[in-house]
Amino acid sequence: MADTFDLLLTGGTVLNPVTGVNRKLDVGVAEGRVTAILADLPRANANKVLDVAGCYVTPGLIDFHVHSYWGVNPYGCNLDALCLATGVTTTMDAGSAGPVNFLGFRNLVSESSKTRMLGFVALAQHGVLNEPGELLNLGFADSDGAAQTVGDNRDIGVGIKVRLHRKSIGENSRAALRLAIKAGEATRTPTMVHVGDTAISMSEIADTLRPGDIITHCYTPQKPSIIDETGKLLTEVRKAKERGVIFDVGHAGGHFDFDLVRRAMGDGLLPDVISSDLHGRLKQPGFGIVGDLPTTLTKFLALGLNLEEIIARCTINPARVIDWQDRIGSLEVGREADIAVLKITDEPTTLRDSVGGEWSVNQRIAAQWTIRQGELFKGKG
Ligand SMILES: [Zn+2]
Structure with missing residues (x-):
């Protein structure tokens, strides 16, 4: 009735x-x-x-970049309870599992969590690693396997993930980026690219991505950045944005700089998606400077977005990126x-960034x- x-x-x-x-x-x-x-x-x-x-x-919030493959992947942590305490009803794991162990992600994480836990499949066959990094040996890149894994797991596998920073991949970033995009093309899904301390330029990365592919950690203070020394957006980044490349915050411990965000937003680069990148190597109590997704959202309230603009960036926008807008992201x-x-709530709060910045706000x-x-x-x- x-x-x-x-x-x-x-x-x-x-x-x-x-x-x-x-x-x-x-x-x-x-x-x-x-x-x-x-x-x-x-x-x-x-x-x-x-x-x-x-x-x-x-609508239930979507945290587009987390690491939830706990007990298996070095970045994994059990996020189910925190999600359900913070308005988050869907998460995307950002490549903790690759072709050889995505089935474990399905069984141990996705099927045993109340939160809907989806995942980007890593190009690296075993998922992202800490040290040594997952693609220092490019022989571990498995483009066909990643594509097959997405194809076999359409209900939870939403795209391909590759990390391009030197610690993960050494000088292999150009080749790995192409292999990741090849898997994205084969599956008609987006490829999520981790930037910061890359061997290839931001311009090359931005130019290489397809509409719908994702630059995560878009406001990282690590070089190469999306802005130049004068604070202006790189031309190729602006063109990528206009072409429909997605810019995702992916806060984590090391990828948020208030000053850089202000400059980039001031020059037209608003984030398409706001995500936390919560992971198990944020050793400080309460996930350190990240806290949780609402804390990350609060930073954008302070930066001048209104609540409607913020909520779009953690509901319908990420749903659209993975073509799930008919299922999630709307009420x-x-x-x-x-x-x-x-x-x-009106209460004094101190917000922190990755380069020691502190910002006292009242909401x-x-x-x-x-x-x-x-x-x-x-x-x-
Ligand atoms: Zn991450």
Whole structure:
């Protein structure tokens, strides 16, 4: 029955960038799906009524770059509980698994997590490694195997990942980039490229990528950068942006510099996707300067994006990059009930970047509740 709900969210502001909705509406959930989005839905037939006045009710957040292959990959960590405490209902693992061990990612991570955990398949046959890096020996690159793995796992394998920094790959970046794109072409999926300390120039990387391919760590302070010494965007980067190459934040410990972000955004390079790059080698308590996805989003609030612009960058935008926009990234009747309940709280907060920068702000984005497939989880606030 249309007016019988397992869960009813009342009094919140529904904010859904893809449909342009931004107003007070109730949201009804039944049998794991969104069944109504209307003003003043009847309370009487709801199993549970949750008053979310003062909060924003958004599509479940998508963290487009994490490392969740815990217990197997050196960067992996168990992120399920943190996701469900921070409004995140879908994550993309960024290449922790390659052709030889993606089945383990499916069994150990994707199928055993409440959070929907998808993955980019590494070009390196065993996934990304720490030291020695995964493609110092290019013999470990397996373009055909990566393509086959995506083809065999279309329900969770969403693209190809390659890291181009010297520690991972030495001087093999040009050859590896081409092999990764070849796998992307074969599977009609995007290739995600890790930049920072690369042996080839940012201009060459930007020029080589196809529309829809992804530059992750786009604001890294490591050279070569997307901006020149005067703070202007490189011509090839601007052209890549215009062509539809995707720029993803991929914050992590080492890839965020407030000053560089300000300059790049000031010269027109807004991120397409805002992601945390949470991983298991961020040894500081609470994942150090990254914290979580809402903390990363708060940085962009401070940098001048409004909440609607921010939410688009962690819902519908990443969904579109992997061509999943019909499944995730929007809050609509009939869809799986993946929902975030967020609040902008007025409280002093210190934000930190990768080069020692600190920024005291008076507002932050706080996750109050997460609903995944209709199931309710308390946010960490
Ligand atoms: Zn990463």
